[in-house]
Amino acid sequence: MNKQSICERERSYVEKMNKFQLHHKYKKIGYIISLSAFALMIAKKFVDEPTWVKPVLSGLLLIGMLVISLAKEKxxxxxxxxxxxxxxxxxxxxxxxxxxxxxxxxxxxxxxxxxxxxxxxxxxxxxxxxxxxxxxxxxxxxxxxxx
Known part of the structure; x- marks a missing residue:
């Protein structure tokens, strides 16, 4: 393998990662995940829950928002x-x-x-x-x- 082909592959990989986006329909999925996690975070304030619930809901909220951010527009x-x-x-x-x-x-x-x-x-x-x-x-x- 020569240096040129390794550099070209790396450049191609970086360009793919730079252009990575999800399909537009994932935006709705992101909203559902985010709003559900947010609603559950509010609801858990009124209920005694195990300690693992807060980090899981926080993670789900972040994932939902990331999906919205990465989803294409129409x-x-x-x-x-x-x-x-x-x-x-x-x-x-x-x-x-x-x-x-x-x-x-x-x-x-x-x-x-x-x-x-x-x-x-x-x-x-x-x-x-x-x-x-x-x-x-x-x-x-x-x-x-x-x-």
């Missing part, structure tokens, strides 16, 4: 692809800023009410949830403003 053209790319970029930047600033805000507010407040980060669910929410909202807004 009309998927280069313009929609550009808007999707912009929304991912904006979401990434905003989540980085959120991850840097939010613990400091929590710490400052906590110090106002409790002298023993410690600086804490937050868990992966908060970061991923915020990223997916921001990406979806920015994408929907970009589509709406650019019709």
């Amino acid at each position: 009309v998927e053209d280069e313009y929609i692809d550009s808007l999707r790319s912009q929304s991912y970029r904006i979401a990434f930047i905003l989540v980085i800023l959120y991850a840097l600033v939010q613990p400091l805000i929590n710490y400052g507010v906590g110090l106002l009410f409790d002298e023993t407040e410690k600086l804490q980060g937050f868990d992966y669910f908060q970061v991923l949830f915020y990223m997916l929410v921001v990406q979806l909202m920015v994408f929907w807004q970009l589509k709406r403003f650019n019709k």
Whole structure:
């Protein structure tokens, strides 16, 4: 095998991963998963449940939102692809800023009410949830403003 063919295969693989999207009908499945998980998360507040339920529901909510994010639009053209790319970029930047600033805000507010407040980060669910929410909202807004 020569270097050229290995590089071409790698480039081809990266291009496939870059263009990966689910069929449009998966968007409905993502909504069903997300809304069901969200409803169950609310319902579990009123019921005594085992400790494994919260992480499972959190994971299902993230999976549902990811499916929505990865599903194609009914009309998927280069313009929609550009808007999707912009929304991912904006979401990434905003989540980085959120991850840097939010613990400091929590710490400052906590110090106002409790002298023993410690600086804490937050868990992966908060970061991923915020990223997916921001990406979806920015994408929907970009589509709406650019019709």
